[in-house]
Amino acid sequence: MDFTFDFNKSQLESIEAILEEELIELGVECVVLIDLAGNVIVNLDNGRCEHDVYSLAALAAANFGAVSAMANIIGEEEFSLLFHKGENDSIHFSKIGTDLLLLTIFGKDVSLGFLRLKVTEANNKIKELV
């Protein structure tokens, strides 16, 4: 399946507001909403984060596609939690609807459990918008 997403300005502003409130205020470093073609739809950070989000988006979309294909091979629809843990920073991936992916980059001071809760909340709110 191929797809395209066009968001209008007010949708983008609402999405930014949700991500700001749910995730940036929780203390995550950076959130990026992408589509599965690797395009960046929205990116926000805490002002101290200088990652190359376009490259991250390309890799994340590919990574997610590869993991979904693995899920299919073993008979799963998809893996619900995708999480890469680093020494200092970690990345959490969450699928939104069928075609969007939310990446959250966060440090040691944010608990994974709480983050998952907040991501789910943000996810539900964004789904209502798109």
Place this chain on the structure above:
Amino acid sequence: MALINPKKKEVQVKIVYYGPGRGGKTTNLEYINKKFKSRIKSEMVTVKTYNDRTLFFDFLPFDIGMIKGYTIKIQFYTVPGQVKYNATRKLVLRGVDGIVFVADSMTLRQEMNIRSLENLRENLASFNKDLNSIPLVIQYNKRDLGKQGIPILPIESLEKDLNSTLKASYFPASAVTGENVAATMKKIISLTVISLKEKLDLGGK
């Protein structure tokens, strides 16, 4: 399809270099990366195997400035050409706006070029896209090998094999010397951007 962001006034355009394994796709992007350093704000991303074959893709973002008030961000990708990597090739093709087909001029590779183009057609069809209507440029790469006495196919024969019905723009090229690498790139950018203009005129809606 290109993603248009009306808030940032930005368009992300995806151009994919496709073609048989070892045909020179990665070498094209490496040349562009070197030659146009000032337009490239980040590192080229490559996911390759230990012996330099592309395992997943290469990724190179390229800024071409503004059109109709929008910042155009071109994103070049290459696919892995090896036959066994079709699943990853399809993932990279997702959302493609324009394609450069890099054919290998070596006589030995005649059959592989044809098969790879056929594979491209099938993969596009799985996304309901038609090779005949997507912006496409064909590059006949490795022309430099002729001078080294390595048998290469004449352009007419490559045209007959690959481009007799498509009638796409084509360039004889050498990704190692850089001959026509920029010309190929400029042509695909211009074809792709023209095809997107209509969408931009509508303000992304």
